[in-house]
Amino acid sequence: MPDTHILLSWTAPERPPHARGTRWYIAAGCVAALLLAYALYTQVWTFAIVIVLIAVVYGLIHSKPPIKHTVQISTQGLQWDKTLIPWGDLTAFWMLQGPGYVELHIDRKRLGGSLIVQTGNRKPIEIAAALSQFIPPIVDRRESILDYIIRICKL
Numbered sequence: 001m002p003d004t005h006i007l008l009s010w011t012a013p014e015r016p017p018h019a020r021g022t023r024w025y026i027a028a029g030c031v032a033a034l035l036l037a038y039a040l041y042t043q044v045w046t047f048a049i050v051i052v053l054i055a056v057v058y059g060l061i062h063s064k065p066p067i068k069h070t071v072q073i074s075t076q077g078l079q080w081d082k083t084l085i086p087w088g089d090l091t092a093f094w095m096l097q098g099p100g101y102v103e104l105h106i107d108r109k110r111l112g113g114s115l116i117v118q119t120g121n122r123k124p125i126e127i128a129a130a131l132s133q134f135i136p137p138i139v140d141r142r143e144s145i146l147d148y149i150i151r152i153c154k155l
Contacts, residue, residue, distance in 0.1 A: 008073040008130040012120030013066035016101040018154040071117050073130045087134045094141040095124050
């Protein structure tokens with residue numbers, strides 16, 4: 001039986017909390033209404049349908065509190081709930097400090113992109129120390145422009 005010694009474990013929400021006030025909802029509604037009006041005026045029906053679908057899906061996703069995930073760092077790999085990702089499938093990690101939260105970004109070999117994990121109540125230094133035993137940290141990485149826009153717009 002392989003050694004699955006757990007070095008660190010924590011539970012965290014799938015996305016950071018964003019406080020959206022009345023002004024945010026009014027602004028988002030105005031943008032959606034303007035885009036829908038433009039789509040109808042120009043008779044681009046598929047764009048109109050997409051705008052409505054995006055608004056509905058966004059409302060459905062964000063009407064519930066974020067799901068909490070359990071993350072474990074073990075000698076075998078990173079476990080995200082019940083899925084074990086071996087260290088050989090991960091290349092590096094970096095952290096992003098946001099207002100009131102810290103996100104852990106772990107680059108993957110397969111599927112590309114990053115696995116984004118909230119650090120929850122764990123200290124980022126503890127997580128970095130455990131991860132650096134298996135994959136290297138990236139100190140000069142910044143978030144992508146799309147992630148920046150999503151964060152600023154509280155999406």
